[in-house]
Amino acid sequence: MTKNKPLNIYFFFVIMSVFPLIDFLNGLFISFNVSLPLGTAYRFFCVIYLVACILHAGLRKNFYTLISISFIVGALMLLFLQAIVLQNSMTFLFADLAVFTKFFLWVLIAYFVYQRKEIFLTMNYSKIFLVVSILFTLEMLIPYFLNMGNQSYVNSNAGYKSFFFASNDLTIAFMINATFVGWYFIKALEKKAFFQTLALVVLYLGIIVTLILISTKTGILYGILFTVGILIHFLLFQKNFKPIYRLVIFIIAVVVLIGLVTAGWDFIISATSGMVDRITYFYRLYNGNLIRLLTSSRSDYMVAGYELFANNRNNFLIPLIGFGFEYRSINFERYGLIEMDPVDGLYALGLIGVVLTTVMLGYFFFVSLKKQNRSIYTIAFMVLMFYSISAGHVMFSALSSTMLGLVCGGILLQKYKHSSANEEEAVSKEVKQSEYINGWTKI
Structure with a gap:
C-alpha cells in the first residue's frame, strides 16, 4: 500500500469538502446583488484541475475508461452539432458549455478517484461526506437563527434555503447527508464510542431540522423513513448489543423522539405551514388531481415539452441530438426545464445523449448492486437516481453533480476494496502452500 500520499490527493479532499462553503458564499453574493460568479469559477477550476490530473496520470485501457471518454466526447460533439x-450564437454555445461543465463534473470526480484507488483505499474516503454534512448544516441553521437568508419561493413563506440557490438541490444534498451521517451513527454504535455517537446524533438531528426548514415533500418524507429505518436496523441487526439492551434502547429512542417532536411541535408547524398552504392551494387549483400535485405540474410540462421536441417542423436531427439547454430556455420558456433529469436529458441531448448517459449511469448501477460491492454508497446512489428521475436537479446541477461524483467514486473504491482483499487472500494461500511444501519461504 502507498504510504506517501501525493499532494493532489489532499488537494482533492480540500476542494471537494469546501464546495458547500463556495455555494453558500455564491448565494450570499447573489442575495446582496454582488456580481461575482464564485460558484461558476470554482466549478470551472475543479473541471480543469481534474482533467489535468487525469491526463497526467494516464488513461487505463479498459471498459470503464471507454464509456467515460465516450460520454464526454459524445456530449461535446452533440453540443457542436x-x-x-x-x-x-456564441452566447448560446458558452451558456450550454457552462451546463456541460456541471454535467461532466461527476464523471471526472469518479475517474480521478478510480485512477488513484490504491491510495484512496488507504484513507477514510467517506469522511468527506461528514465534513460536507457539517458545513451544510451550519450554513443552514446559523443564518436561520440569526433571522437571515431567503425563502424557497418568492412572495411565499414556504420553505427556507438560507443563502443557497435552489431548494431542490438542497433537498437531495441533505438527503445524502442524512444517509451518510446515519450510517456513521450506526458504525459509532457498533464501536460503542459514546462521545462520537452523541456528536453524530446532534448532527443528524440538525440535518432533520434542516429538512423540515427546506420543507419539500420528498425531503421530509425521506427524513422520516430513514430515521425509522435506522431504529429498525438497530433493533433487528445490531448484534453488538444483547437483544434486551437493543429493545430497551429502541424504546428509549422512540420516547425521546416523540418528546422532541412534542417539544418542537410549534417550530415544526411554523416551518411547514407555508408548505401545507402551498399544497392546499395547488390541490384546489388542480381540482384534486393528485398526479399534477405530486409531480408539481411536471407531468404537464413533460407533455408540452414533448410536443415541442417532436414537432414535425423540427430538423430531422433534433430527436437524435436534442435542442441543448439555452435554446430551450429562451425559446420554450417554462417548458424549457421540466425538472426531471431523464426527460430534460432527452429534450436537451436527444436519443444519443440519453444512451450515453444511461450507459454511464448503468455501469455504476450494476457495479454498486453486486453482492460484494453493496454498501452505503449503493443506497446513496439509488437515492440520487430516484431524485434525479422524480425531481431533477442532479445531473445538471453543480451541487448535486458533485455529490453524485463523490458517491460514484465510493462505489468504485468499494469494488476495488474487495478485489484487493481477494488478491491478498490468494497470495496468502500461495505463501501457506509454499511453506507447507518447502518448509520455509522468503517474501
Whole structure:
C-alpha cells in the first residue's frame, strides 16, 4: 500500500469538502446583488484541475475508461452539432458549455478517484461526506437563527434555503447527508464510542431540522423513513448489543423522539405551514388531481415539452441530438426545464445523449448492486437516481453533480476494496502452500 500520499490527493479532499462553503458564499453574493460568479469559477477550476490530473496520470485501457471518454466526447460533439443545426450564437454555445461543465463534473470526480484507488483505499474516503454534512448544516441553521437568508419561493413563506440557490438541490444534498451521517451513527454504535455517537446524533438531528426548514415533500418524507429505518436496523441487526439492551434502547429512542417532536411541535408547524398552504392551494387549483400535485405540474410540462421536441417542423436531427439547454430556455420558456433529469436529458441531448448517459449511469448501477460491492454508497446512489428521475436537479446541477461524483467514486473504491482483499487472500494461500511444501519461504 502507498504510504506517501501525493499532494493532489489532499488537494482533492480540500476542494471537494469546501464546495458547500463556495455555494453558500455564491448565494450570499447573489442575495446582496454582488456580481461575482464564485460558484461558476470554482466549478470551472475543479473541471480543469481534474482533467489535468487525469491526463497526467494516464488513461487505463479498459471498459470503464471507454464509456467515460465516450460520454464526454459524445456530449461535446452533440453540443457542436446543435450549434450548427440550430445556428446557435456564441452566447448560446458558452451558456450550454457552462451546463456541460456541471454535467461532466461527476464523471471526472469518479475517474480521478478510480485512477488513484490504491491510495484512496488507504484513507477514510467517506469522511468527506461528514465534513460536507457539517458545513451544510451550519450554513443552514446559523443564518436561520440569526433571522437571515431567503425563502424557497418568492412572495411565499414556504420553505427556507438560507443563502443557497435552489431548494431542490438542497433537498437531495441533505438527503445524502442524512444517509451518510446515519450510517456513521450506526458504525459509532457498533464501536460503542459514546462521545462520537452523541456528536453524530446532534448532527443528524440538525440535518432533520434542516429538512423540515427546506420543507419539500420528498425531503421530509425521506427524513422520516430513514430515521425509522435506522431504529429498525438497530433493533433487528445490531448484534453488538444483547437483544434486551437493543429493545430497551429502541424504546428509549422512540420516547425521546416523540418528546422532541412534542417539544418542537410549534417550530415544526411554523416551518411547514407555508408548505401545507402551498399544497392546499395547488390541490384546489388542480381540482384534486393528485398526479399534477405530486409531480408539481411536471407531468404537464413533460407533455408540452414533448410536443415541442417532436414537432414535425423540427430538423430531422433534433430527436437524435436534442435542442441543448439555452435554446430551450429562451425559446420554450417554462417548458424549457421540466425538472426531471431523464426527460430534460432527452429534450436537451436527444436519443444519443440519453444512451450515453444511461450507459454511464448503468455501469455504476450494476457495479454498486453486486453482492460484494453493496454498501452505503449503493443506497446513496439509488437515492440520487430516484431524485434525479422524480425531481431533477442532479445531473445538471453543480451541487448535486458533485455529490453524485463523490458517491460514484465510493462505489468504485468499494469494488476495488474487495478485489484487493481477494488478491491478498490468494497470495496468502500461495505463501501457506509454499511453506507447507518447502518448509520455509522468503517474501
